[in-house]
Amino acid sequence: MDGAQFLQVLIIGLSQGCVYGLIALGFVLIYKATEVVNFAQGDLMMIGMFIAFTFLNVLGMPYWLGLMCTCASMALIGALLERALIRPMIGEPTFAVLMLTVGLGFILRSFAGSVWGADPKSIHNPFSGEVLRLGEVFLGFENIAVMVGTALVCIALGLYFRYARIGVSMQAASQNQLAAVLVGISVNRVTLLAWALSAGIAGFAGVMLAPVSLIDPQVGFIGIKAFAAAIIGGLGSLPGALIAGIAIGVIEQFAQITLPTSLATASPYLVMLIILIVRPGGLFASVQRKRV
Amino acid sequence: MRFLFRTSHTIDLALFQHSGQVFWYGLLVIALLTAPLVLDPFYLGELAQVFIYAIAGVGLMLLVGYTGMVSLGHAAFLAIGAYAHARFMTWGMPFLPSLLLAALFTGFVSMLVGLPVLRMTGVYLAIATLALAEIVEQVLTHWTSMTGGFRGMRVPDAEMLGVALDAPRPFFYVCFAVLVASVFAALNLLRSPTGRAFVAVRDSETSAVSMGISLVRTKTLAFTLSGMFTGLAGALFAHRIGHLAPDAFTLLTSIQLLLMVVVGGLGSMHGVMFGAIFIGLLPQGIALARDVLPQGVANLPGIEPAVFGAILIAFLILEPDGIYGRWLKIRRYFEEFPLYRKDTFKRQQRFLSTERLR
Numbered sequence A: 001m002d003g004a005q006f007l008q009v010l011i012i013g014l015s016q017g018c019v020y021g022l023i024a025l026g027f028v029l030i031y032k033a034t035e036v037v038n039f040a041q042g043d044l045m046m047i048g049m050f051i052a053f054t055f056l057n058v059l060g061m062p063y064w065l066g067l068m069c070t071c072a073s074m075a076l077i078g079a080l081l082e083r084a085l086i087r088p089m090i091g092e093p094t095f096a097v098l099m100l101t102v103g104l105g106f107i108l109r110s111f112a113g114s115v116w117g118a119d120p121k122s123i124h125n126p127f128s129g130e131v132l133r134l135g136e137v138f139l140g141f142e143n144i145a146v147m148v149g150t151a152l153v154c155i156a157l158g159l160y161f162r163y164a165r166i167g168v169s170m171q172a173a174s175q176n177q178l179a180a181v182l183v184g185i186s187v188n189r190v191t192l193l194a195w196a197l198s199a200g201i202a203g204f205a206g207v208m209l210a211p212v213s214l215i216d217p218q219v220g221f222i223g224i225k226a227f228a229a230a231i232i233g234g235l236g237s238l239p240g241a242l243i244a245g246i247a248i249g250v251i252e253q254f255a256q257i258t259l260p261t262s263l264a265t266a267s268p269y270l271v272m273l274i275i276l277i278v279r280p281g282g283l284f285a286s287v288q289r290k291r292v
Numbered sequence B: 001m002r003f004l005f006r007t008s009h010t011i012d013l014a015l016f017q018h019s020g021q022v023f024w025y026g027l028l029v030i031a032l033l034t035a036p037l038v039l040d041p042f043y044l045g046e047l048a049q050v051f052i053y054a055i056a057g058v059g060l061m062l063l064v065g066y067t068g069m070v071s072l073g074h075a076a077f078l079a080i081g082a083y084a085h086a087r088f089m090t091w092g093m094p095f096l097p098s099l100l101l102a103a104l105f106t107g108f109v110s111m112l113v114g115l116p117v118l119r120m121t122g123v124y125l126a127i128a129t130l131a132l133a134e135i136v137e138q139v140l141t142h143w144t145s146m147t148g149g150f151r152g153m154r155v156p157d158a159e160m161l162g163v164a165l166d167a168p169r170p171f172f173y174v175c176f177a178v179l180v181a182s183v184f185a186a187l188n189l190l191r192s193p194t195g196r197a198f199v200a201v202r203d204s205e206t207s208a209v210s211m212g213i214s215l216v217r218t219k220t221l222a223f224t225l226s227g228m229f230t231g232l233a234g235a236l237f238a239h240r241i242g243h244l245a246p247d248a249f250t251l252l253t254s255i256q257l258l259l260m261v262v263v264g265g266l267g268s269m270h271g272v273m274f275g276a277i278f279i280g281l282l283p284q285g286i287a288l289a290r291d292v293l294p295q296g297v298a299n300l301p302g303i304e305p306a307v308f309g310a311i312l313i314a315f316l317i318l319e320p321d322g323i324y325g326r327w328l329k330i331r332r333y334f335e336e337f338p339l340y341r342k343d344t345f346k347r348q349q350r351f352l353s354t355e356r357l358r
Helices: A003-034 A041-058 A063-089 A094-116 A141-163 A165-175 A177-182 A187-209 A217-233 A238-258 A261-278 B019-038 B041-066 B074-090 B095-117 B122-142 B168-191 B193-203 B205-210 B215-241 B251-264 B269-292 B303-318 B322-335
Strands: A131-134 A137-140
Touching: A003 A041, A003 A137, A003 A141, A003 A165, A003 A187, A003 A217, A003 A238, A041 A063, A041 A094, A041 A187, A041 A217, A063 A094, A063 A187, A063 B303, A094 A217, A094 B122, A094 B251, A094 B303, A137 A141, A141 A165, A141 A187, A141 A238, A165 A177, A165 A187, A177 A187, A217 A238, A217 A261, A217 B122, A238 A261, A261 B095, A261 B122, B019 B041, B019 B168, B041 B074, B041 B168, B041 B193, B041 B215, B041 B251, B041 B269, B074 B095, B074 B122, B074 B215, B074 B251, B095 B122, B095 B215, B122 B251, B168 B193, B168 B215, B168 B269, B193 B205, B193 B215, B205 B215, B251 B269, B251 B303, B251 B322, B269 B303, B269 B322
Parallel strands: none
Antiparallel strands: A131 A137
16 A cells, blocks of 8 residues: 555545544533433434435525534434433433433434435535545545534534533533532533534534435444444543544544455454453543442 | 231242242143144244243343343344354254253353453443444354355254254244243342342442452353353244344344343343243234224334334333333232322432543
């Protein structure tokens, strides 16, 4: 593999990794606020892709307006889901909520299949086909868009958790619900907000992924790889999720050209298992090990 | 209402609490033993499927319901049991030794896997097992010389004492016998100090350790036994489907198994049975419902997973104790008839708190 090819693969890996990272951010956001793992995150992204398809291709909206509308309607869907399904489960064991989101994933997939049909679709966007040429390396505009978009979302989220009042109260609510209630934080509102934000980000990830991947009800399964990323990053850490997501994207791309198919397909999971065995709390673990 | 007067500690340890249980379980066993005489072979096959689910459920219940560890990858152990059994039989091993060896082999694999994986807890463990299942699926697909790859492998016909076991009736009896043996083994295990240790670890690791229980040993044992029972179920499952292919053991299968123990009711063997009946008969139920529903709804593609999801969610929100929990409530209602209080089974409100620093 020469230098140019190496760079080319690296860039494709980076942009794929950014999508994993974006979905992983959604996981981490909900986890940080409510200690719940949302297994349906990938399927939320899939719904986001279909909504974007409806706005852009069926209704013919301009791209940026469509993007905004997708994120907004996804946030609304996230809030509704929280209100209908997650709120009754506050105080139940996290395992039960995890199972609930697994069930939610099934329903979302069937729903998308029956509303939009099972045949793959694609979205028009302003960058597809445009290529930036740097020496021997070709940079697709859609890849650049993914990376820039991811960077922006991350910065915004980082600032939000660091400075915004509601961001800080989200952390408080997840660390100790009772204490948070006692100091006057509305845990219900925090959970609602976390779900809305997370679904909004899933919608954004969907729009970013749409040009590089076809849209069909099964596309949400890449959420499992993003999940691996979130776990490697340590579940509670936003930068960790992003870095791990990118790492997984890059490793996967390189594995695909250097290793036999079986190993390449399993590579994200192998990497995750190895890291979990070495560091059971993930790379950027935020959990204090329980002293027994 | 029956009052149990405990006059010695052996009553608490007994397999049957009172003569009523002996009578009703005996009746159930007799009913099932005579079922093949009256039932159509199709229904016998369905019942055998329910038994197989129940055997796997016993394994998963030991892990999830009694030791408190969640596995999202039990389809992997089902697959290992099935493939190992089919492989042993292709090599010419008789049915029974092959069945037992497949179970032992699966137990051994799950022990090897469990040693590193069990350092994790909660969600991390669930995801690690999920990753494991994905890896096993890849191995099944690509280790062509051993597993037949995508095209899969045929399961040899089983025979014991001159009887062909693949016919519906003998197969029904085999599955039933294995199920009874499994449940008996699991119940005995749960009455022993080891089983009590499982429950102690589930309820509080800290207090379990302070009572002198070795966490590593207990968890690994639970994982191993769980894998063994699931492998046993897998071996029988191989005969049930007749042709093994990797797509019979996917994430969906793992989730189905987990759904079974959750819907049945976590932490009881009754829950396993209710869950297995539920999961085993649900596809038939959906097929029947299709005839009743209006055309537009009934012909929607992929309605089955959606129904699965909806039922799972409904149970988690409305009846977290599962079918068995609901049965206990109904029974208590009639036992105490005019005096039943609504909040008898109400759970204490819990608040989440973690050891997370950031």
